[in-house]
Amino acid sequence: MDKELGDQNHHFSEHDLDAIANKISDLGKWREIFSQQGLQFKDTVVKKYPDSRKVEDESKDGAGTPQSRSITSRSHFTTSSFPYCVPKAFVVSSNLDGLPITLETAVALRKILFGTAFQVFSYEWKKSHFKFRDAYSDLAYALEAERGGIRSIQMAVQAHILKYLLFTRNSELESQNINCLLGVNHKGQECALAAALSDILWTAGEGARSFVCLVTTDCYFAPTIDYKMDSYTERLQLFQFTDREKLQNFIAEHIRCFTGEGSHAVILFIYSLLLSRTLERLYTDMDNTTSHLLQLSLGNFICTQALINLMLTGRASPNVFNGDIQYDNQGVLLKEPKHGVLARSDVGYLYWNRHELEHERLPQVGSMLKTPKLPIWLCNINDTFSVLFNTNRLLLSDWRMEHLFDLYFYSGQPSQTKTVTLTIDTHSHHWEDGMHEEEGDPEKRFPSVEMTIRTKWEGAVIDWNGTVPFF
Template sequence: MEKQPADRTQKGPDFKQMELEDITSKISALDKWRAIFSSHGLENCRPAIKTIQDNHKGDKENEDRPETSSNKKHATFPGSVLYSIPKELIISSELGGQPITIEMAMELRKILFGNTFQTFTYEWKKSFFKFREAFSNLAYALEAEKGGTRAIQMVVQAHIIKHLLFTKNYQDYGSFNSLSEISQKQQEKALAASLADILWTTGAMNKAIVCLITNESYFSESPNYKTDNFTEKLHLFEFVEKDKLEKFLCAHIYSFKDEGSHGVILFLYSVLFSRTILRIQHDLDYTKNHLLHFCLGNYTVRQAVLNLILTGRASPHVFNGDQILEEQIPEQKLHGVLTRSEVGYLHWNRDEMEQNKLPQVGSMLKTPKYPIWLCNINGTYSVLFGTNTSLLCDWKMEHIFDLYFYSGQLSQTKTARLTVDTHSHPWEGRYKTEEADHEKRFPSLEMTVRTKWEGAAITWNGTLPFF
């Protein structure tokens, strides 16, 4: 007689007890994983919890089998390498410097987020300074993320270009072709020199701080501070000589350029400590009291961060000098840019133009010491640069000249070359005789260039116009 399947409705007490114990065991396992995720800053990573749930279903089938290389189970944490610093990137606390204190960490949080409980998102934690392939068309270039860290990566990119084109350490000084002949070692040296320049400038040319990570936490969570398993491990190194600063950065450049290093955050922390939190608070005005802005699920940097990296001062505005809104209320002073920067800044946004809210960038940023500009085009950051330093100090050089453009996007495989003619204005005749709005018909990059050279004609030299 064919054996009938067991009636699942006729379960005895022992069977029900076994089911209850199995469910309890699984819940306990999930609680254990949640605790592990929390300690790694992954408490909100639901996809990882789901993966562990799915893997746990097969545990009963394997528990009586001998453990082999083929059936050995490993817990996998999606993205965990990006949350936890790899061991090879962690420095020894015996190297020197001083450990961060909880008071310093709280000051960091307040100046960045406005409180001590918000922490950096996944996108920020995974961001670092990654170069394109050495000895390629874009050997000089960094890969830039699309989100909130892109602005910092691209302003560092501008300083890298300055170093590669306008320092005499390179054979083809000021030559565009030299940018495609950069080795990996030269990439690392250029990054270290650029970070050193920025930190030395923010430290008022007499001091700089470099933040690195150790393998021990110097304080734990408190009612007034939420840990992130990162900031609590900071070690601060102070330098009063720029040469020693650059050598130190060269020796530890992997802490900023390797995957999992949290390199962008480390650099931002170093910038803030070099300037000092107290000075930054004085740099800001009554319109702003912290440096990051939360929008669409992520943090973006305010203008004060860009100005800090560009000029050494965290002024919230891009016009020259300070402006007093009302003489009767002197504390309502708006802080602008006080000094001419080495790397400049240009801004264009179609929506702001239509609403007549386009910020007027002052000459301190529009006319930097070197022909290199960080560009904010419709909220996306990129770099525009020339190779002739006379462009900004000799009006005869501004007749016809070339500018080069790098967007930071992986889709760009070679640097775009634009030829700018400031004496011929054929485009003006077209838009003045047509009803269409010329700001909507010309590429935003061209309109960005025209904020510096009004009315210039621009040729893309065979490249399909973009941006």
């Protein structure tokens, strides 16, 4: 038989080999097209095993166990790595005694996120997780931020990480030095992330009950024509907590489920957030202007204001003004009230968009978001998210401290290598003289971050302290 195979191989012509090579090339092109659409090939190359019976015996141990999966993947298949492939799934054991997700819950999550159970998260969302900049560095406190809707979620979590590092772990201190953020070690990063995630979830659950979702080895419901499978939502276990400390400890124990590649961490966090708030409350929070929490923009899903407010305030109100509006601009009673922000939260929100300003559509952020309990703001600047913060807890509670103070700025951009210090002077107004001397939009002559700050401190003079303005 070996001789026959040898003869067959001998008869392969150069034309045959070229045809095979072209097919392989075409496969690579289709792989890239599928991957860009959020799909992926199962690229496996069979390796010869020294004893085929051993593979068969190992597969009988149960592919659901981490041990058998790791043995099989090492011995029988080698997964090829391609630039557009989602990292290998990071899962936990199904024996953690969580509540298996039901088809009804999965459908409900999809509908409140996308408006339909047939839409799934894209490749960018599936691969996203929470990754810090290098430990012990000047930006050791900072998360690496991605683009689109993922970035807004990561930077909202970043704001709560700052809350923990500056004001929670040393709650007895009224003011700290920026140096307390420098050189955070790896363990400190993990503790800060666990605290931030649990803080957001606990607030969404109104301090009574919160959930954490983890992807496990088992699938808990069968395919159906009413729901599009995605290979991870169907394998969720839901863990319920009525004690905040236990919630934070659980997340800390499973922190790799939020920091590891292939963990679907950002998606898990969003699922946990929605279930903590409860679907019933979410629909009550939103008004008729918002039907679902993610919207498609330029081929990617971005967060609605309702989802951003949910991460900041614990309530999915779709507007940034204070309170609820019962009447329109002409004083006519609305059929349904428009829901705004009802109370001050620990973390605030500032907004600036030069394109909306040109059309006079810039929404007016209310004082509830502009003046949070702590001097930390999530900033939406020209649809790109960043954070501003101060290290003095009393900055917003003593008007005398708002005459001259520093704000620290982290843009989330990979090019930023250190925290930018901006000095804010609220008593000097000479920048306005320059505005009147030259006609045109001040946005064209002042960096967007400065205009964002002036939505809170009108007329403030801002010194970049030697840093070349870049945002």
